[in-house]
Amino acid sequence: MTASATPRARDDRAGGAAPRPGSRTVLIAGGGLAGLTLALALKQANGPALAVTVLDPHGAAPQRHRGRAYAVAAGGRRMLMRLGVWDRLDGAAEPITRMEITDSRIADPVRPSFLSFGEEGREPGDPFAHMVEAEPFAAALNDRCAGAGVSVLEAAVTRATPEPGRIAVLLSTGETLSADLLVAADGARSRLREAARIGWVGWSYPQVGIVATVGHSRPHGGRAFEHFLPSGPFAILPLRDGGALGHRSSIVWTERADEAGALLSGGPDEVLREIERRFTLDLGTLALEAGPSSHPLAVGIARAFQAERLALLGDAAHIIHPIAGQGLNLGLADAAALAEGITGALRLGLDPGAPDVLRAYERARRFETVAMAAATDGLNRLFSNDALPLRLARDLGLGLVDRLPGLKGFFIREAAQRKASVPRLMRGEAL
Ligand SMILES: Cc1cc2nc3c(=O)[nH]c(=O)nc-3n(C[C@H](O)[C@H](O)[C@H](O)COP(=O)(O)OP(=O)(O)OC[C@H]3O[C@@H](n4cnc5c(N)ncnc54)[C@H](O)[C@@H]3O)c2cc1C
Numbered sequence: 001m002t003a004s005a006t007p008r009a010r011d012d013r014a015g016g017a018a019p020r021p022g023s024r025t026v027l028i029a030g031g032g033l034a035g036l037t038l039a040l041a042l043k044q045a046n047g048p049a050l051a052v053t054v055l056d057p058h059g060a061a062p063q064r065h066r067g068r069a070y071a072v073a074a075g076g077r078r079m080l081m082r083l084g085v086w087d088r089l090d091g092a093a094e095p096i097t098r099m100e101i102t103d104s105r106i107a108d109p110v111r112p113s114f115l116s117f118g119e120e121g122r123e124p125g126d127p128f129a130h131m132v133e134a135e136p137f138a139a140a141l142n143d144r145c146a147g148a149g150v151s152v153l154e155a156a157v158t159r160a161t162p163e164p165g166r167i168a169v170l171l172s173t174g175e176t177l178s179a180d181l182l183v184a185a186d187g188a189r190s191r192l193r194e195a196a197r198i199g200w201v202g203w204s205y206p207q208v209g210i211v212a213t214v215g216h217s218r219p220h221g222g223r224a225f226e227h228f229l230p231s232g233p234f235a236i237l238p239l240r241d242g243g244a245l246g247h248r249s250s251i252v253w254t255e256r257a258d259e260a261g262a263l264l265s266g267g268p269d270e271v272l273r274e275i276e277r278r279f280t281l282d283l284g285t286l287a288l289e290a291g292p293s294s295h296p297l298a299v300g301i302a303r304a305f306q307a308e309r310l311a312l313l314g315d316a317a318h319i320i321h322p323i324a325g326q327g328l329n330l331g332l333a334d335a336a337a338l339a340e341g342i343t344g345a346l347r348l349g350l351d352p353g354a355p356d357v358l359r360a361y362e363r364a365r366r367f368e369t370v371a372m373a374a375a376t377d378g379l380n381r382l383f384s385n386d387a388l389p390l391r392l393a394r395d396l397g398l399g400l401v402d403r404l405p406g407l408k409g410f411f412i413r414e415a416a417q418r419k420a421s422v423p424r425l426m427r428g429e430a431l
Contacts, residue, residue: 024051024352025050025053025181026050026053026183027055027169028055028183029056029169029185029186030184030187030313031055031056031059032056032187033138034334035054035183035313036142037141040083041335041336041431044083044431045430047149049346050352052151054150055169056153056154057154057155060138067291067293068133069132069133069239071131075332075427076332076333077093077129077130078426082425082428083144083425088143093133094131095129096128096131096223096237097128097223098221099225101227103227103228128224131237153171156172158171158191160310166178166180167182167309183311184196184316187314188300188315192316198307198312200300200302202298202299204298207380208257208294208296209252209254210251212251212253213243213248213250214248214287215244215248215287216245216247216249216286217246217247217284218283219241220238220283224238229278232323233254233383234252234254235253236250251275252325254322257296264294272287297321298319301318306359313331313335314331314334314335317334318373326376333365336422337365337423340424340431364421
């Protein structure tokens with residue numbers, strides 16, 4: 001069956017508001033956090049003038065995000081506040097008020113802190129970032145999307161074919177839809193990116209990222225800790241209080257891929273022992289509350305962020321090492337920039353899938369993405385290494401930065417994305 005851009009039967013089934021005749025249509029393949037954020041931003045800004053449908057074989061089920069938590073930087077928080085998502089997180093966001101970084105081997109008896117960030121370079125009381133638990137984050141996005149009239153269909157996009165002025169999309173259900181624009185938010189292994197023959201530059205790291213939630217008997221006090229071990233960084237990131245021991249942190253533990261299997265094969269008690277060996281903060285008794293889950297790590301950037309009637313968003317456009325917790329933040333910034341471009345075109349009565357709209361989106365996002373990919377790749381190479389000259393150089397570098405408050409403030413301001421070029425939503429402004 002070939003459905004029109006916005007068939008009534010499909011929208012009724014999905015619980016979305018029936019679109020106004022003549023309204024434009026955007027389809028988003030991928031109901032991850034980036035895809036849902038774009039859907040909400042577009043629908044809130046454009047109402048019935050734009051039909052927005054999210055397509056995902058898993059629907060938008062929040063429970064598949066269980067056990068994951070992300071550092072969301074100031075720009076993402078401002079955007080989520082503006083979209084009305086932040087106040088629905090219901091205690092699932094914990095501010096990071098202090099960051100400490102050390103560099104030593106597991107066996108070293110003392111692990112001095114080379115770099116610590118407190119209040120410098122920030123407004124008083126303004127945190128570096130918040131740790132946001134992904135399941136309630138996805139649930140809040142889903143609620144807001146449903147309220148705004150975004151349709152969600154449980155189906156994968158299996159093929160997309162540009163036609164004059166439109167794009168035809170074949171679903172795993174056999175249904176065909178057509179739209180002004182298709183957004184590929186279908187993750188790092190984006191089938192749509194490959195089908196559009198958009199090249200990919202990147203490589204895999206010989207590392208995996210192990211994620212777990214650890215309960216502890218002493219409070220973390222809002223501290224985040226990144227301990228650079230020879231196999232890669234081991235980060236302890238504060239979560240909202242809760243769990244059996246009263247307090248919780250999320251760990252992101254980078255380990256050599258060829259050793260991770262053995263480390264994780266031993267059952268929860270042995271995994272907890274390995275975590276305790278690496279744990280640097282004195283947080284009392286520890287317990288494993290969720291996980292571990294293991295994720296292959298890679299860096300990669302699509303050669304283009306757009307093709308005919310197609311825009312790439314989030315991990316479908318770029319993946320980076322989690323050393324700085326910025327992958328999703330890039331995806332949120334993509335959503336802000338694309339929503340701004342599409343909304344601007346619609347307000348002028350222009351075609352939201354036109355090449356100049358998509359090229360402007362690509363220009364807006366490419367530089368920051370490439371810079372972040374290069375920075376995180378460089379940091380990982382510098383720190384996931386035990387060579388003595390490199391250790392000395394980086395320790396000297398960290399110590400130097402720590403003694404120069406102006407330089408530290410600069411790094412923090414950069415990290416907090418307070419640049420004039422950031423999209424309006426990331427500045428907390430309406431579209
Ligand atoms: C260990 C680790 C720690 C991290 N920590 C952080 C952090 O602290 N802060 C941060 O900002 N980032 C972090 N990241 C990065 C972050 O996890 C990702 O950037 C983010 O989750 C990507 O979201 P996304 O919506 O683009 O893609 P995904 O979450 O991969 O979503 C893609 C969606 O597309 C759907 N899909 C797939 N194929 C199709 C199809 N054909 N049709 C329709 N739908 C389809 C899938 O079902 C899925 O729901 C971390 C990553 C790792 C590995």
